[in-house]
Amino acid sequence: MKKYDNLNVKIFNKKNIMKIIHKYNSISRNEIAKLTGLKQSSVTRLTKELIDEGYIYESGLLPSKSPGRKRISLSINKNYIKSMLVDMGVSETYIGIGYYNGQVEMLYSFLTPQTPKKFFAEIQKYYKKINENTDISMLVFSIPGIVDVNNNLLINVPNLGWHNIYINEFLNVDIPVLADNEANLSILAEKYHSKILKLFENIVFVIVREGVGTGIMLNGELYRGKYFSAGEFGHMTIDLNSKEMCHCGKTGCWEMFASIRYALKKFKDELKGDPITQFKKMKELPGARKVLTEMAHNLGKGLVNIVNSLNPEVIVLGGEIVDMPAFFYEEIIKIVRKESLKPAGEKVIVVPSIFKKISSNILGAAIYAINYVIENIK
Numbered sequence: 465m466k467k468y469d470n471l472n473v474k475i476f477n478k479k480n481i482m483k484i485i486h487k488y489n490s491i492s493r494n495e496i497a498k499l500t501g502l503k504q505s506s507v508t509r510l511t512k513e514l515i516d517e518g519y520i521y522e523s524g525l526l527p528s529k530s531p532g533r534k535r536i537s538l539s540i541n542k543n544y545i546k547s548m549l550v551d552m553g554v555s556e557t558y559i560g561i562g563y564y565n566g567q568v569e570m571l572y573s574f575l576t577p578q579t580p581k582k583f584f585a586e587i588q589k590y591y592k593k594i595n596e597n598t599d600i601s602m603l604v605f606s607i608p609g610i611v612d613v614n615n616n617l618l619i620n621v622p623n624l625g626w627h628n629i630y631i632n633e634f635l636n637v638d639i640p641v642l643a644d645n646e647a648n649l650s651i652l653a654e655k656y657h658s659k660i661l662k663l664f665e666n667i668v669f670v671i672v673r674e675g676v677g678t679g680i681m682l683n684g685e686l687y688r689g690k691y692f693s694a695g696e697f698g699h700m701t702i703d704l705n706s707k708e709m710c711h712c713g714k715t716g717c718w719e720m721f722a723s724i725r726y727a728l729k730k731f732k733d734e735l736k737g738d739p740i741t742q743f744k745k746m747k748e749l750p751g752a753r754k755v756l757t758e759m760a761h762n763l764g765k766g767l768v769n770i771v772n773s774l775n776p777e778v779i780v781l782g783g784e785i786v787d788m789p790a791f792f793y794e795e796i797i798k799i800v801r802k803e804s805l806k807p808a809g810e811k812v813i814v815v816p817s818i819f820k821k822i823s824s825n826i827l828g829a830a831i832y833a834i835n836y837v838i839e840n841i842k
């Protein structure tokens with residue numbers, strides 16, 4: 465029994481050390497000992513194991529306060545795992561490679577086939593192609609819908625009309641496959657890469673695309689709910705009198721007023737192509753500012769409900785609105801400050817995602833793979 469306990473303690477400590485090295489990126493054994501409360505000798509022994517197993521390496525020397533004392537920095541071995549990342553969008557799907565230090569390299573994109581069979585056949589093709597040159601050890605999906613993360617079950621991908629799709633029934637790969645909702649993954653990315661977010665534990669990420677999805681982190685942990693549909697704020701009713709039917713089966717949903725579809729409806733005769741491309745073009749049209757201000761107003765109204773129900777420290781806004789001009793964010797913040805309960809509404813920080821060129825959810829898919837590796841350290 466004692467031996468078993470010792471092994472558990474050792475694994476716990478190794479995982480903890482890995483989390484710290486991921487958080488700080490470059491850190492000495494001495495600092496690890498201070499942060500974990502472990503003895504220097506234990507840190508030396510455990511980090512040697514982690515180096516031998518390929519997770520980390522000695523990356524150089526850190527400046528030292530006492531002259532003559534060298535402090536060797538430990539860093540993540542970027543190539544320890546390479547995962548194929550799939551950012552499934554309603555209109556377009558993007559594929560990249562995620563590394564063990566959180567970096568992502570984007571490779572391909574294609575129009576999203578509208579049936580699971582065709583979609584996963586396409587993924588299988590890309591997996592084969594990428595795996596020819598790169599040793600892929602994990603496959604991670606970012607999904608615009610509700611995902612049972614324990615069973616890789618796509619419970620509901622509303623904008624595609626997919627229900628109860630088991631990913632593993634469609635894919636033939638012999639590596640671990642992971643999947644999660646795109647807003648949940650986005651939070652992981654912001655938390656990992658953003659200096660500000662490292663300081664907070666209660667975060668809501670709102671992703672605005674064809675729909676509006678939200679991810680919730682409470683006390684530092686993702687909150688998915690018993691049946692994985694927590695954070696479906698896109699379907700909270702904000703207009704009792706609306707006649708327009710949402711795909712969820714009711715009327716008046718927030719996403720009907722706050723997603724890019726709201727703005728596109730107003731310009732439907734002037735635009736062509738998929739919704740994401742249309743939205744990019746729309747922003748240049750005369751009259752766009754008025755419609756975008758309305759959209760920001762509607763987003764703000766929904767955020768008031770979120771602030772009142774969850775009292776988050778930070779709300780991060782991502783998706784197709786990350787590069788919006790200042791007026792858009794000013795309108796949102798104005799509503800949140802004015803209408804939310806105090807002091808939550810006065811204190812909450814509302815910021816755009818730190819990622820402008822690459823979307824936060826695909827970066828989050830890389831972090832999800834990292835977390836999976838850490839959880840499986842032996």
Ligand SMILES: [Zn+2]
Binds near residue numbers: 699710712713717
């Ligand atoms: Zn709805």
